[in-house]
Amino acid sequence: MSVVIWADGRLHAPGDPVVSAVDHGLTVGDGVFETCAVERGQAFALTRHLRRLERSAAGLGLPVPDEQLLRDAVAQVLAALPDAGRLRITCTGGTGPLGSDRLADQRLTVLVLAGPATPSSSSRAVRVPWVRNERSAVAGLKTTSYAENVVALAAARGRGADEALLANTVGELCEGTASNVVVEQHDELVTPPLSSGCLAGITRELLLEWGRDAGLPVREGRPGELTYDVLDDVLDGRAHLALTGSIRTVSPVVELDEHPVAVGELTRAAVEVYRARAADDVDP
Template sequence: MGVVIWSNGRLHGPEDLLLSGIDHGLTVGDGVFETCAVYDGTAFALTRHLRRLRRSALGIGLGEPDEDAVREGVAAVLAAAGPDTGRLRITLTGGPGPLGSYRFAPEDQRQSLLVLAGPGARSEVSRVVRVPWVRNERSAVAGLKTTSYAENVVAVAEAYRQGADEALLANTVGELCEGTASNVFVERGGELVTPPLSSGCLAGITRELLLEWSAEAGLPVREAAAGELRYEVLDEVTGGTAHLTMSGSIRNVSPVASLDGSDVVVGPLSMQAQRLFQARLADDLDP
């Protein structure tokens, strides 16, 4: 079976028509979402993802998600999905709304909720490129996981055009920020350091867990100080004096083996972090 969809208490196939043509998530991208990896029929870190879904929804002014309904949908699609299922997606939009950007008040919204399960494969390493576009760390939706993903679509399309699988973005003040669908860690000076949330990056669940688990295990993994990681640090990676690792819900912890089309050395601490994450993941699927 391919993609399984749940909406309004029922399962649907990928060809079923589920959203109104005036759904605000469709007309203006007024929605939020979460993506979880699936292992042995279980969505990984679902509780943390639902916590972030709520934070994103409230952050853009949507009404609070119905967590019971979300969990019902998750259980339904995972029960119906095939053994190759590796990805779960939860999408919440403002529902039918005006054709313009103005939205109905939360109490007047009829939210659309869709839960999908389908294939998802991870790679042991990542291949990344620099792109000329930036994240706006002062955006109204900075740090929120919204369905307004056009910037990411453009950037990752450029990455794929260059034979990579992810694009690296600076922010408006020249700091290293994140990938289009992942957080970034820089290994140098015996530490693995990730940009702070003030850079405008998403508070990734994998990022969060790696910071927590590394602290417990005594690995030197930390959040950078503001301004510590300039975008030019990537020149150190191509020069061989630093290394990169990407983190995300599907890729988990994935050391970078190629930057801008050139092979780069995978760092030893990055490999330790990858092994630690995989080991802790196996111990608890909802940490």
């Protein structure tokens, strides 16, 4: 079985009905989620992911899901599919009206899934014409409202890439559809600040911590420091680029806007630091 699903206290097959047709996650995208890599049969950095899930739920105005319930569900799906590569936890607003209002007696829908993943050692990215709204009510929250990402990623796939890079409304470099970005320039590794509207990625967070521990010059950028046209410097070879995410981990960009680009030495060092530290602790 390629995917195992936990819902309502038990395991289900992919074809089993587990969600109501009037679930608010389906009708209006009222939900939050987390994706973890699975390492050695365990969800990587699960505690950090659960903390972010709580923050996203609170930011969306949803009840905070029960942590022990989630941990038990994670254990069940990974026991059923020990060779899984990816774990996904989804919490929605549950059954609701066909509009944006919620029921007064709201009850979360909680789903935990395990399935395959095929990480790549490098990434190919393109710029797209759409932007992140850093002033959105859900900026920085990991919600199930992913239609913008679906459109942007489809455009990237159509150009032979595996990620789309987004600016925000004021022309700052923000993030990918499912990744944070790290720019190597001037002998530093710099990632956009959270004020840009990007997600507070778990891999991004760990790279900042572990990189500093290892003596790498890695930091969060200042507001306005990384503009979208820094990607021109990557194309010209004056800068380099990497993407970070739970499945791709720290992934050097080897192609930008359908042109090959070089991988920087600091980026290579960051890949090695992350790989070594991740091997030491499955829940850092």
